[in-house]
Amino acid sequence: MSQTRIALVVLFFAALLVPVSPAQAASTVLCTGYTACTKAGYSNAGYSAKQGTSYWAMYTGTNCTNYAAYRLITTNGLPNKRPASGVGNARDWGTAMASVTNSTPAVGAIAWWGRTGNHVAYIEKVVSSTEIWVSESNWSGAFDWRKITKSGSGWPDGFIHFTTPSLVNSSAPAIVGSTRVGTSIKASVGSWSPSPTSYTYQWLADGAPISGATAKTFTPTSSLLGRTLTVLVTAAHGGYPAVGASSAPATVAPGTMTVSARPVLSGTAQVGARLTTTAGTWSRKDATVSYQWFSGETPIKGATGSTYTARSVDIDRPVAVEVTASRAGYSPLTVRNATSAVVPGTLTRRTAPSVSGTPRVGSRLSANPGTWSPAVTADFQWYADGRVIAGATGQTFVPSHRERGATIRVRVTARRPGYTSQSATSADTPALTAGHITVSAPAISGSASVGSVLTITPGTSSPTNASVRYQWLRDGKVLSGATGRTRKVSSNDLGHRLSARVVHKATGYSARTLTTGTTSRIRSAAKVSVTAKAAGKGKVSFTVKVSAKGASPITGTLAVRDANGRSRTVKIVKGRAVFALTRQPAGTQRYVMTFRATSAVASATKNKTVRVR
Numbered sequence: 001m002s003q004t005r006i007a008l009v010v011l012f013f014a015a016l017l018v019p020v021s022p023a024q025a026a027s028t029v030l031c032t033g034y035t036a037c038t039k040a041g042y043s044n045a046g047y048s049a050k051q052g053t054s055y056w057a058m059y060t061g062t063n064c065t066n067y068a069a070y071r072l073i074t075t076n077g078l079p080n081k082r083p084a085s086g087v088g089n090a091r092d093w094g095t096a097m098a099s100v101t102n103s104t105p106a107v108g109a110i111a112w113w114g115r116t117g118n119h120v121a122y123i124e125k126v127v128s129s130t131e132i133w134v135s136e137s138n139w140s141g142a143f144d145w146r147k148i149t150k151s152g153s154g155w156p157d158g159f160i161h162f163t164t165p166s167l168v169n170s171s172a173p174a175i176v177g178s179t180r181v182g183t184s185i186k187a188s189v190g191s192w193s194p195s196p197t198s199y200t201y202q203w204l205a206d207g208a209p210i211s212g213a214t215a216k217t218f219t220p221t222s223s224l225l226g227r228t229l230t231v232l233v234t235a236a237h238g239g240y241p242a243v244g245a246s247s248a249p250a251t252v253a254p255g256t257m258t259v260s261a262r263p264v265l266s267g268t269a270q271v272g273a274r275l276t277t278t279a280g281t282w283s284r285k286d287a288t289v290s291y292q293w294f295s296g297e298t299p300i301k302g303a304t305g306s307t308y309t310a311r312s313v314d315i316d317r318p319v320a321v322e323v324t325a326s327r328a329g330y331s332p333l334t335v336r337n338a339t340s341a342v343v344p345g346t347l348t349r350r351t352a353p354s355v356s357g358t359p360r361v362g363s364r365l366s367a368n369p370g371t372w373s374p375a376v377t378a379d380f381q382w383y384a385d386g387r388v389i390a391g392a393t394g395q396t397f398v399p400s401h402r403e404r405g406a407t408i409r410v411r412v413t414a415r416r417p418g419y420t421s422q423s424a425t426s427a428d429t430p431a432l433t434a435g436h437i438t439v440s441a442p443a444i445s446g447s448a449s450v451g452s453v454l455t456i457t458p459g460t461s462s463p464t465n466a467s468v469r470y471q472w473l474r475d476g477k478v479l480s481g482a483t484g485r486t487r488k489v490s491s492n493d494l495g496h497r498l499s500a501r502v503v504h505k506a507t508g509y510s511a512r513t514l515t516t517g518t519t520s521r522i523r524s525a526a527k528v529s530v531t532a533k534a535a536g537k538g539k540v541s542f543t544v545k546v547s548a549k550g551a552s553p554i555t556g557t558l559a560v561r562d563a564n565g566r567s568r569t570v571k572i573v574k575g576r577a578v579f580a581l582t583r584q585p586a587g588t589q590r591y592v593m594t595f596r597a598t599s600a601v602a603s604a605t606k607n608k609t610v611r612v613r
Helices: 003-016 034-039 064-074 090-096
Strands: 026-032 110-113 119-128 131-137 143-149 158-160 168-171 174-176 185-188 191-193 198-205 228-237 240-246 259-261 274-277 288-295 307-309 318-326 333-341 348-351 354-356 365-368 371-373 377-384 408-415 422-425 443-445 453-457 467-474 486-488 498-505 512-515 526-536 539-548 556-561 567-572 576-581 587-595 604-612
Touching: 026 034, 034 143, 064 090, 064 119, 064 131, 090 110, 090 119, 090 158, 168 240, 174 228, 185 228, 274 318, 354 408, 365 377, 365 408, 443 498, 453 498, 526 587, 539 556, 539 567, 539 587, 539 604, 556 576, 567 576
Parallel strands: 526 604
Antiparallel strands: 026 143, 110 119, 110 158, 119 131, 131 143, 168 191, 174 185, 198 228, 228 240, 274 307, 288 318, 318 333, 348 371, 354 365, 377 408, 408 422, 443 453, 453 486, 467 498, 498 512, 526 539, 539 576, 556 567, 556 587, 587 604
């Protein structure tokens, strides 16, 4: 199809998408233009900043379909994909979405003029079955809000219910106040979008509605003691379905209890000594008494009797006991007593620290802190020939060239809260030997042809500061003076293969030498020139010349495919071949000449067209 015809087709379809103004309704324009509408309190839902973007593949800008698609995506939550292929031109929307189109307006639905116009608008408010408020973006016009009443002509032809927007509860309602018998509490409504116009309340006990409890405030009675309260807040907003949200549950708290004689804690705060508490006397004689011992502020698992023997973990901490009196219907009451700090103990070393790993430069050494009773945390300090190594305070240590030849040891300081710290030193390692350089395989990149530059990639080494030296090789033999990272291929390299030896060196490490793989055989690019002429009926004479940069007069073979598809081989001597082909068909014929590669010259092909008599 020509460009002119394509342009006409585009213009034709573009014309179909130009909406026609809807029939004039009994309507009132509430505002016109983004700025004026915003100042008047009528939102465009952010479309003023997004009108340059196409939604549902609609035209951008002040366009009713693009605005309606934008609102359905951003407000109603639809995806940015047309729900049906016919949802394009405004007049077709109700037909394409006939299954969800009716005569009942609703907030979030689309007002559609398809039989009496070519327009769509977003319904913002439903006052009644005969009055709606819409926002709309008019083709080649402006954004506005209108109030439309069902009188005369102009009422929408239908209402498309793509999906229904709903009130959204972004933070749940909550019960405010202390949930106790006899204490007034109230419901916090939480956060909603859009803002509801009214709320109703229902208080529930263990999930069941409490008869008559429908006010914002509520006072729990004794019958609700120990039961779980929630409040259901139902929000309403004109045109939106009512939505309910529940608060987090809260248990109705019981009454309180008093102590007549406090419990007494006796015993010595020392590891191994028994501590004892009395039960105390409480206002309720039938109260049940329980115990929980603490090391400092931490509950001791399983320590729930009236006696407790202090342990090493309690050193430097007071030991406390909480005595709790409980009875059904009452809040438990707890009394706490504590000792002074428990006397610290002494750490015992069971086995000595040690060093593992290979004693050489660059090889990681690890410290075993030994075993201690009770369990400890350990600090480390590494030494070389008895001297502190600055900064070497981890459990592992990697020797550098500075420690080469030295013996290594580690000093371990054992620590535990409440215990006196102790130190122990490992035995010395053998003297450190030279390190081993690790390196990935080197390689040569570049084209193996005369005049090209080859580059050595030396590989990645550890340590990373290793120096690198190069030596180029030809067929495995050293090329004198060729010690750079790059090499320009010369005619002397023709017919040979190149490689490189790479040497990595670092202080304190043994040198590491690797050799790259070889290049392909070095060849020069061949240049083939052909002259031809008709030498009689069905006969063509050819002169072929082959040359290559850096190569002496070339000797080789030439593969010739004639106009009949037959092939023959011709010798190239000193870069030249002269031959003739007979019994060739008359007319313009194409011949293919291919010089076959030699050890020094790459293959090349030349096509020649000849007019045969």
